Amino acid sequence: MSHDADAITGGQAEASTTPFWKSIIHSPLALPLAGLIVVSVLMGFASDNFFSVSNILNVLRQVSIVAILAVGMTFVILTGGIDLSVGALMALAGTMAAGLMVHFGMPGWAGLLIGIAIAVGLGLFNGILVAWGRMPAIIVTLATMGIARGAGLIYSGGYPISGLPSWISWFGVGRIGIIPVPVIAMVIIYALAWILLERTAFGRHVYAIGGNETAAKLSGVKTGRIKLAVYAISGLTAGLAAIILTGRLMSGQPNAGVGFELDAIAAVVLGGTAIAGGRGLILGTLIGAILLGILNNGLNLMGINPYLQDIIRGFIILLAIYIAREWR
């Protein structure tokens, strides 16, 4: 190997010299975007209604809860972890918030804040056990899922808690202009997550831990703190999703959100994030969540049997992962 004449050292050539189309094809967003376009076009053919503004806004409103859960899930999966508790945390946060308002006469804002705090607290609990207790994330969060779900059911006796102040519904069904509030919340949360992941040292460390935790630790990255933080963020997004859910249902539902953790994971993975961590983009997760939502919406518009829809969705996820397998 020649070391002198033809060697190019740092920075004489630049990555920006690669053509634009190439940078798109090699972007991790390429496949999720292509999937989104293909599915949208297919749905457009299948249903005249699909491309109407009201239907698109409707789809976005429907995906908002899973999409927000998937933000925290993206942080966790990027570090190489997993969080199975988000659906249950969301239900518990919503149930507790409603209970505090209805049974204890707390003002609505206080109930919502305490609901979020509970979700963040349980997220921190996950994080402490995973980061400091060195327990496997899948087991820890599975246990927390059961604990949170059980706590919500005991507190509510298994029944929805209704009778909330009417303004709470603004979070679920309100609009600013023509845009639904949940969609605006979703966009803001994604924007903040993007800033955290792409523009801060914290974000870089999240990717570093998923890429090679030993190397990150030995070079002086505070891996414990970062891991703690991602589970807390996952709890936070579960709490925020709970507000939208509570506003939409106008009640605290201890049985809400069953299986949402799996939808959130599906959105993250469809969005191109490696399940082993280290690689992926938050915008991919948004695309993945919307992709799932369009599938649901389209299959509904076509009037397909809901049980069959589950099967179709399952196969489409497998197909997507199969295509993505060799891509990177």
Place this chain on the structure above:
Amino acid sequence: MLELRGIKKSFGRIEVLHGVDLTVQPGEVHALLGENGAGKSTLMKILCGLIKPSEGEVRIDGEVRHFSDYNEAIDAGVGVVFQEFSLVPYLNAVENMFLARELNNGLGFMKRAAMRKRAAEIMKQLGISIPLNVPIRNLSVAEQQFVEIAKALALDARILVLDEPTATLTPAEVEHLFHVMRSLRSQGVAIIFISHHLEEIFEICDRITVLRDGEYVASCAVSEVDQSRLVEMMVGRRIENSFPPKPVIASDAQMVLEVEEVQLAKGGPVSSFALRAGEILGFAGLVGSGRTETVLAMLGAYSAARCKLRMNGVEIRFADPSQALEAGIGLLPESRKEQGLITSFPILHNVSLNNYGKYLLGHFFINRARELEDTRKAMQQVRVKAPSPHARVDTLSGGNQQKVVIARWINHSMKVLIFDEPTRGIDVGAKAEIYQLMRDFTAQGYSIIMISSELPEVIGMSDRVCVFRSGGIVATVEGDAITSEQIMTHATTGRTQHVA
């Protein structure tokens, strides 16, 4: 018996092998030489069917073979001991040797006794004794290597490829390996031997083939060349003395780091040492003698029974490496890919990984322009050859990867750098550059601890040497006493201090 002819291989539009020939006879140890990136590994992957050549043919016993996977190559008698071992850590030697080729009886149950007997026979044939019931992960690196070789023989390999087998072995273990290789040679096995240690080539090999940048350079008998000629063939130019001169260090130089006591395990030996400003302190010893564990214990990355240190006279204790970083101690770990680099990251993010404190805008955002500028400067300073700071590190050669890890510490104002096996698996030219970089560091006032299993490196680079044996320091030598005889004597026969 083995003939590779006109092998070409392209990845995409880039051709990495431009028509390489290699002929190996039975009962011959054949050295395959070349710097990192010369194409040795690619060629060996073609031989064992892991990748397919774009052109050219593989002949075994005169017959053209096209392997579509590794299994077919094994069936044809090819056995490869890769640099990264392919053993399952939780299985024992016998289970590993017969993995996926278990001997079964008619009912589909494993014939455990028969496999054990065969394994013992092979070990005996190799003249080695290894506990057969112990999980592989509890064996030493050298023992694992012998299990790998035994595994290849259990599959009746007649062509054995050893890819840098000596990189992680101590001199005594290397001697043992050579003994095994000679016995295999006399049994008619053809051995392809890859190594960066030229002395070894002259000691064990019969013929050599040299590659450079994917080109076939030459093939000849070892007796026809000398060491400097070999190096010239490999690099295309002569390499001068690769160790930079040692500076004079004042005997009253300031003590930067004093390790008053470190005890790795309860009841084990207790060591102490001190590091002076501007010196390179070598840590020599056999693999597994506790050198790496000692430095990890200092940094808080290994839980030792006792560890007491002072920096600039002040007692200090680190809970984890991030605290050591704040105090000015940095580590370049022994295994670049597993412990040093985030391989999915570009050079840029690898270099600034632990460095963001410097680049923050408003305590929060990364100042990306400065990050890029500093990374460029650091890359130029350590001479990383890469298309741009945005290139992914897994596309770089070993030497350049190591330089990226070094560049990470340039941006800091560090006091102590610990280089653990800084040149393992790195080619001759890059080695010399890394040695020079280490001296540049000490000239700037850094102090360096260098752990190395290569004696010439320890001798050529260290101002003082601590010799380790079974978990502790047995001797510290300096000046003219730094000789291979001294170090090896202490490393193999020295006594450690035991404190209850």
